[in-house]
Amino acid sequence: MIFFPAIDLKDGQCVRLLRGEMDQATVFNDSPGAQAKAFVDDGCEWIHVVDLNGAFEGKPVNAQAVDAILAEAQVPVELGGGIRTMETIQFWLDRGVKRVILGTIALRDPNFVIEACKQFPGQIAVGVDAKDGFVAVEGWAEVSDMPALDLARKFEDAGVSAIIFTDIARDGLMQGPNVESTLELARAISTPVIASGGVSSMADLQQLEAQGGDLLEGVISGRAVYDGAINVRAAVELLKC
Numbered sequence: 031m032i033f034f035p036a037i038d039l040k041d042g043q044c045v046r047l048l049r050g051e052m053d054q055a056t057v058f059n060d061s062p063g064a065q066a067k068a069f070v071d072d073g074c075e076w077i078h079v080v081d082l083n084g085a086f087e088g089k090p091v092n093a094q095a096v097d098a099i100l101a102e103a104q105v106p107v108e109l110g111g112g113i114r115t116m117e118t119i120q121f122w123l124d125r126g127v128k129r130v131i132l133g134t135i136a137l138r139d140p141n142f143v144i145e146a147c148k149q150f151p152g153q154i155a156v157g158v159d160a161k162d163g164f165v166a167v168e169g170w171a172e173v174s175d176m177p178a179l180d181l182a183r184k185f186e187d188a189g190v191s192a193i194i195f196t197d198i199a200r201d202g203l204m205q206g207p208n209v210e211s212t213l214e215l216a217r218a219i220s221t222p223v224i225a226s227g228g229v230s231s232m233a234d235l236q237q238l239e240a241q242g243g244d245l246l247e248g249v250i251s252g253r254a255v256y257d258g259a260i261n262v263r264a265a266v267e268l269l270k271c
Contacts, residue, residue, distance in 0.1 A: 031243060031269040034078040034224065035069045035262060036252030037062055037099060039092040041083065046253040052086065058256040063098030070105055072262040077107045078250045084112030085133070090121060100126040110157050119146060123153060131194060133157040134167040137176055140184045147189040155192040158182050163211070166198055182219050192247055193219065196227040206234050213242050222247035230254045232261070235268055
């Protein structure tokens with residue numbers, strides 16, 4: 031499995047939100063480029079980035095910060111947040127992003143995702159953010175009546191490179207991931223699944239590796255990395271096993 035350290039961008043800074051609430055943001059680093067370089071120095075082979083402002087505004091906002099990350103990282107970067115048009119996908123890919131993550135638009139217009147996969151093969155992932163099993167959209171501000179599994183299944187034959195599954199009830203709380211729901215999704219679809227939300231300790235990573243090492247493509251963690259609860263270098267090595 032791949033360990034994806036998360037850089038969530040708000041107003042050009044690296045932050046973490048509590049349950050996706052923009053007014054519950056903690057700033058961890060005011061230099062996204064330096065943070066990306068630190069992750070690469072610790073052995074990370076991918077970096078997960080979210081344009082939080084973009085997620086709420088529906089358009090790219092933190093381009094300068096993303097440029098700094100791309101300049102320093104020298105490893106593949108995946109990015110989500112407010113990507114809802116082909117032009118925005120092209121905008122980020124042209125800047126050097128390796129893979130874009132479609133979230134809200136995947137629920138609103140599944141055919142858009144299918145067409146995006148045709149236009150940008152291998153460069154489209156879908157973020158399935160769930161609360162109590164149902165898809166949350168618009169920066170997690172709205173919970174739909176679409177079951178997360180049903181949404182993920184819509185894209186099995188589309189060529190989506192990965193499904194990034196986040197239990198938003200766990201995100202930022204340092205209470206551990208929803209392993210059961212994550213593995214249930216991974217078993218039910220053929221698309222690679224990346225676990226996210228609530229990964230708060232090395233023990234959580236060990237559990238995911240032990241129970242889902244043959245099912246999951248990777249694991250994303252943010253706050254636990256910044257708090258020091260997860261050692262990045264150790265996490266990379268653990269999941270490589």
